[in-house]
Amino acid sequence: MSESIVSKLKGLRGMNDLLPDQSSKWQYVEATFKHILARYGYSEIRTPVLEDTTLFQRSIGEATDVVEKEMYTFDDRNGESVTLRPEFTAGVVRSVIEHGLAFNQTQRLWTTGPVFRYERPQKGRYRQFHQLSVEIFNLAGPDIDVELILLSARLLRELGLSDQVTLELNSLGTPEARAEYRSLLVDYLTEHKHELDEDSQRRLTTNPLRILDSKNPDMADMLAGAPRLIDHLDDESRAHFDYLKDRLTALGIPFRINTRLVRGLDYYSRTVFEWTTTALGSQGTVCGGGRYDGMVEQLGGKHVPAIGFGLGIERLVLLLETLDLFPDTIGNTVDVYLTAVGTRAEQMALPLAEQLRDQLPSLRLQLHCGGGSFKSQIKKADRSGARIALLLGEEESANATVGIKFLREERDQEQVSQAQLGERLAVLFESAQ
Ligand code: ATP
Ligand code: MG
Numbered sequence: 001m002s003e004s005i006v007s008k009l010k011g012l013r014g015m016n017d018l019l020p021d022q023s024s025k026w027q028y029v030e031a032t033f034k035h036i037l038a039r040y041g042y043s044e045i046r047t048p049v050l051e052d053t054t055l056f057q058r059s060i061g062e063a064t065d066v067v068e069k070e071m072y073t074f075d076d077r078n079g080e081s082v083t084l085r086p087e088f089t090a091g092v093v094r095s096v097i098e099h100g101l102a103f104n105q106t107q108r109l110w111t112t113g114p115v116f117r118y119e120r121p122q123k124g125r126y127r128q129f130h131q132l133s134v135e136i137f138n139l140a141g142p143d144i145d146v147e148l149i150l151l152s153a154r155l156l157r158e159l160g161l162s163d164q165v166t167l168e169l170n171s172l173g174t175p176e177a178r179a180e181y182r183s184l185l186v187d188y189l190t191e192h193k194h195e196l197d198e199d200s201q202r203r204l205t206t207n208p209l210r211i212l213d214s215k216n217p218d219m220a221d222m223l224a225g226a227p228r229l230i231d232h233l234d235d236e237s238r239a240h241f242d243y244l245k246d247r248l249t250a251l252g253i254p255f256r257i258n259t260r261l262v263r264g265l266d267y268y269s270r271t272v273f274e275w276t277t278t279a280l281g282s283q284g285t286v287c288g289g290g291r292y293d294g295m296v297e298q299l300g301g302k303h304v305p306a307i308g309f310g311l312g313i314e315r316l317v318l319l320l321e322t323l324d325l326f327p328d329t330i331g332n333t334v335d336v337y338l339t340a341v342g343t344r345a346e347q348m349a350l351p352l353a354e355q356l357r358d359q360l361p362s363l364r365l366q367l368h369c370g371g372g373s374f375k376s377q378i379k380k381a382d383r384s385g386a387r388i389a390l391l392l393g394e395e396e397s398a399n400a401t402v403g404i405k406f407l408r409e410e411r412d413q414e415q416v417s418q419a420q421l422g423e424r425l426a427v428l429f430e431s432a433q
Contacts, residue, residue: 014119014127016314024331025317030112032158033132040151042108042134047091049114053081059090059295061266063206070117084116087265088133089292089308090299097301102137110134112313124283124315134289135308137296142243145271145291146251148307149244152287153253155311156275160325165275165286167253170230170261171241172268175294177234182208184227195222212260215282228259237270244271267292271307279322280315287311335364335429337381338390341374344397352392352402352418359422363429382407388428390421404428 011017018026037044053073060067072084085091088111096102096109112132119125134151136144149167156165172178186208189196196204197219200211212223233241248255255273263272272290280286289309296304320326336356340349353367366384368377374393381389391403391413402421404414416424 012127014121014125016126016128021331022317024333025320025326026313028326028330029159029313029317029320030132033110033112033155036151036154036158037110037134040108040147042110042151045092045095045109045111045135046113047085047088047095047111049085050082051085051091051094053083055090055094055299056083056086059093059267059299060087061207063203064210064265066117066265070119072116072118086117087115087310088113088131089135089265089267089295089310092133092135092308093295093299093301093306096135096137096304097296097299102296102301102304102306106139107135107137109136122283124280124312124318126314130313132311132313133308135306137306138304139307140293140305142240142247142271145240145244145307146247148289148309149248149253149273150251152273152275152289152309152311156286159316159320161277161319161323164279164319164323165277167248167255168258168261168274168276169245169248169255170258170272171233171237171270172229172262172272172290173233173237174269177232177237178209178229178269181227181229181232184232185209185212185229188226192222195219207266209262210264213262213264223260229262230257230259240270263288263290267295267298269293273309275311277319279319283315285312286315286319332385333364334366334384334386336388336390336425337366337368337384337386338392339368339374339377339381340392341372341377342394342397345392345394346371348397348418349392352421356422356425360426360429363425378405388425 056071057067066086071086073081076082092109092111096107101107110132112130114128114130116128118127121127134148136148153167156162186204189204189208189211193201193204196211197214197216200214200219203211212226214223261272261274268290270291270293273288274285275287276284277286278284287309289307291305291307293305296302296306338349338353340346349367353365356363356365366386368380374391378389387406387408389405389407391405396402400418401415402418404416404424
């Protein structure tokens with residue numbers, strides 16, 4: 001007889017399964033986001049995971065890390081080049097143009113889901129990861145920049161992170177001001193060419209501004225002496241930035257000006273910002289965003305100013321775990337565990353469970369399946385995290401009662417009629433309903 005060897009299948013490197021103990025944490029984080037976004041009057045948009053490759057090349061920029069080496073690009077069966085989205089903004093802009101969403105109107109949008117980048121996987125850096133992305137269209141003034149930053153501050157604050165994150169701010173000016181500055185910077189960097197690392201030598205011709213946010217410590221001193229974009233802003237960008245700083249100060253949102261913050265993607269203009277933490281090593285940026293006033297036009301739409309941010313959910317969850325900031329109740333999915341011993345009790349348990357689910361829609365009730373003794377069923381009830389085990393045995397089914405056993409409190413067992421069980425549970429879970 002030939003032996004077949006079946007090799008074990010594994011998930012792809014850098015792409016994680018989200019197991020039940022983790023998914024409850026994600027649900028908590030996502031519910032917090034959604035609640036806050038609703039309180040600011042933002043609407044959800046969902047766009048496809050796969051887009052035409054050209055979309056990302058034209059919006060993110062050819063000379064960026066993402067487009068140069070991080071995209072999952074392949075030909076579909078028809079020979080068209082398609083790409084798994086490496087970020088949300090490009091797809092949202094495409095959709096906004098295609099459906100005329102920014103035509104004579106403003107939009108405040110959010111979206112969330114997986115994005116894909118072919119990077120070297122490590123803690124806080126994966127190949128499939130998830131973002132919350134917020135994008136606003138057709139508002140040019142700095143007041144919306146303030147609102148967006150306030151919103152991001154609230155997301156972090158309501159998760160308990162205010163003391164753990166720093167807001168870094170910069171302005172990139174207009175494309176014209178940036179072009180002028182770029183030649184000053186290239187002059188300076190060319191003078192110091194021998195001090196540039198290999199990556200930066202290459203960027204000197206392709207994307208010199210990106211050299212500024214190099215993390216190479218050997219270049220730190222040299223870069224500190226480089227001319228600063230913030231000293232070469234056009235007047236309007238300067239006024240825009242001053243307004244933003246004044247409002248944030250007045251609103252009590254602390255920030256740090258980081259003149260070397262340029263962000264990884266090409267499309268930004270004026271305001272750029274990041275929320276960073278020192279608690280996650282070199283993967284310290286939790287959220288980053290900025291204004292991208294030229295992008296809609298660049299992708300074939302009218303001139304529509306826009307601003308947004310992307311927040312990395314894995315990093316946020318890691319941060320909350322590292323700082324032990326998840327509430328204790330997370331992961332507990334059951335309030336009541338209904339046991340049943342004996343054929344009659346088992347038959348009674350199903351309609352009883354359904355009756356309770358009708359009566360108490362927010363009660364989380366799990367019904368024991370698979371038989372076994374009371375002892376083994378109570379063990380499972382305990383492991384489920386439930387506060388209460390309901391006991392349904394021969395005696396209870398004969399006289400239509402149920403035992404209420406408290407699993408987490410020093411409290412006597414109660415015996416109630418099945419007809420009154422719903423009411424009794426409502427009282428016991430009053431504060432939770
Ligand atoms: P980094 O400098 O860490 O590579 P980035 O500038 O490439 O970040 P953005 O394109 O601004 O990141 O994406 C927004 C957010 O998404 C980041 O602030 C970060 O929290 C998260 N993020 C980016 N890349 C990854 C990744 N590979 N794995 C997990 N999260 C990521
Ligand atoms: Mg990156």
